[in-house]
Amino acid sequence: MKLLVLAQTPPPLHGQSVMVQALVDGLRNRPGFELHHVNLPLSRDAADIGRIRLGKLRILLKACRQARRLINEHGIDTLYYVPAPGKRSALVRDWIAMALCRRASCRLVLHWHGVGLGGWLKMHAGSLEKRLTLRSLGAADLSIVLAESLRADADALKAKRIAVVPNGIADPCPRLARSPGAGEPFRILFLGLCSAEKGLFDAAGAVVEANRSIGSLDTAPAFALTAAGPFPDSGTAAAFSRLVSAHPAALRHAGVVTGDQKHALFMQSDALCLPTRYPHEGQPLVLLEAMAYDLPVLSTRWGAIAETVPAGGARLVSPNDLPALTQALLSVRASPPPAGLMRQHFLSHFTLTGHLDALALALQGA
Numbered sequence: 001m002k003l004l005v006l007a008q009t010p011p012p013l014h015g016q017s018v019m020v021q022a023l024v025d026g027l028r029n030r031p032g033f034e035l036h037h038v039n040l041p042l043s044r045d046a047a048d049i050g051r052i053r054l055g056k057l058r059i060l061l062k063a064c065r066q067a068r069r070l071i072n073e074h075g076i077d078t079l080y081y082v083p084a085p086g087k088r089s090a091l092v093r094d095w096i097a098m099a100l101c102r103r104a105s106c107r108l109v110l111h112w113h114g115v116g117l118g119g120w121l122k123m124h125a126g127s128l129e130k131r132l133t134l135r136s137l138g139a140a141d142l143s144i145v146l147a148e149s150l151r152a153d154a155d156a157l158k159a160k161r162i163a164v165v166p167n168g169i170a171d172p173c174p175r176l177a178r179s180p181g182a183g184e185p186f187r188i189l190f191l192g193l194c195s196a197e198k199g200l201f202d203a204a205g206a207v208v209e210a211n212r213s214i215g216s217l218d219t220a221p222a223f224a225l226t227a228a229g230p231f232p233d234s235g236t237a238a239a240f241s242r243l244v245s246a247h248p249a250a251l252r253h254a255g256v257v258t259g260d261q262k263h264a265l266f267m268q269s270d271a272l273c274l275p276t277r278y279p280h281e282g283q284p285l286v287l288l289e290a291m292a293y294d295l296p297v298l299s300t301r302w303g304a305i306a307e308t309v310p311a312g313g314a315r316l317v318s319p320n321d322l323p324a325l326t327q328a329l330l331s332v333r334a335s336p337p338p339a340g341l342m343r344q345h346f347l348s349h350f351t352l353t354g355h356l357d358a359l360a361l362a363l364q365g366a
Contacts, residue, residue: 001032001034001077001363001364002034002036002078003033003077004037004070004080005035005036005037005038006063006064006097007081007111008020008042008043009037009039011045012045012230013258016082016113016114018169018285022352022355023356023359024037026359027360027363030356032360038067039063040060040063041059042056045230051089056093057096063097064096064100064101077106077107078363079107079108080109081098081108081110082110082113083114083117084117085279086116086119086121086124086280091133098136099136102136108140108142109141109142109363109366110140110144110154110157110159111143112150112153113282116280117133118155118157133157138157139158140159141160141366142160142161142162142365142366143163144359145165146164146166147164147303147304149304150282150303161365163358165355165358166283166349166355167283167288167350167355168351168355168356169288169351171352172263172266172289172292173292176293176294176343178293178294184220184221185220185250186223186270186329187224188207188223188225188226188269188271189228189265189266189271190225190226190228190229190274191265191289193229193231193232194227194228196236197276197278197279198278199273199276199277199300203227203274203275204225204240204243204247204251205325205326206275206322206328207221207251208250209322210222210223210329219249220249221249221250223250225251226253226254226268227251227252227253227254228253228256230256266295271296271298271329272287272290272296273299274287274297275299275300276302276305277300277319277320281302281303282304283304284305287299290342291313291343292343292346294343297309297313297314297342298316298329298332299315299316299317300317300319301317301319308350309342309345310337310341315328
């Protein structure tokens with residue numbers, strides 16, 4: 001298979017770019033694949049993702065020219081692309097990219113890391129937008145989705161074949177040895193884009209309410225939240241800073257963490273909290289990382305989250321349900337899952353090796 005990957009790799013670091021990098025690195029030297037990659041660096045940082053910026057058009061056109069040259073020079077037979085979720089600005093990118101790069105001689109593979117395009121087309125798109133989208137992305141030879149519950153976009157775009165391939169990550173802690181927590185505070189980790197839609201303020205609110213419900217003093221809280229990751233804008237950063245000022249012993253922001261700092265945060269935490277309601281959420285990689293570290297998960301019934309975490313190791317609530325999330329915090333502290341449950345689920349379902357094997361099999365059948 002002569003595969004051209006037209007998609008962004010880090011920076012910035014987010015689930016989609018990380019998984020594209022894993023594909024490029026993992027399949028480049030695999031037997032049966034001749035892989036070429038054209039980076040599509042449209043976003044400079046987390047705040048730039050999905051935003052309209054004139055410079056993005058120049059970057060897109062340059063990448064498309066390079067892709068067309070590779071298609072012609074190397075006889076590329078398969079084009080891999082990550083389509084837009086339900087965002088008009090990102091969809092315009094897809095119309096241009098497919099108009100310039102999709103060829104009758106190439107099979108088209110769409111990998112749905114962001115979700116919601118099918119619903120957006122149905123509820124918000126005009127007739128011209130629907131026609132352009134179906135012409136650009138319709139009838140893909142293969143659509144790869146992250147879970148059975150996330151097939152709607154591929155179905156809406158009339159994919160010829162759909163393959164379910166969950167995400168997978170390299171084991172961040174192959175020699176994991178966790179020691180029991182030292183008591184209070186029960187340490188909650190929020191990791192990712194620090195936005196309201198991802199659940200930052202719900203997580204902080206639940207920690208404050210959990211402390212209040214058991215009469216915990218602000219100076220010695222029973223629950224403490226560490227948030228790590230970039231803010232989408234200065235207003236969100238300022239709003240969270242005000243919360244931290246009001247509850248300095250219970251809330252803090254650790255900045256953007258990678259490598260040893262990130263590892264230390266996971267090892268110091270007792271649970272991960274991601275009460276997301278992000279409209280394009282699929283299968284957050286941070287959940288896989290938390291399971292690898294054998295941490296219980298507090299999250300929402302959203303996207304593919306319920307299919308990703310084991311029932312016995314997760315507390316899932318409805319989005320925007322602060323009382324339920326607060327009760328979930330109290331519950332997981334009082335009755336944590338059995339040691340090893342989350343990590344075994346990760347090893348059984350979400351390793352990088354397993355992901356790449358399933359991805360290669362799906363691609364070879366395109």
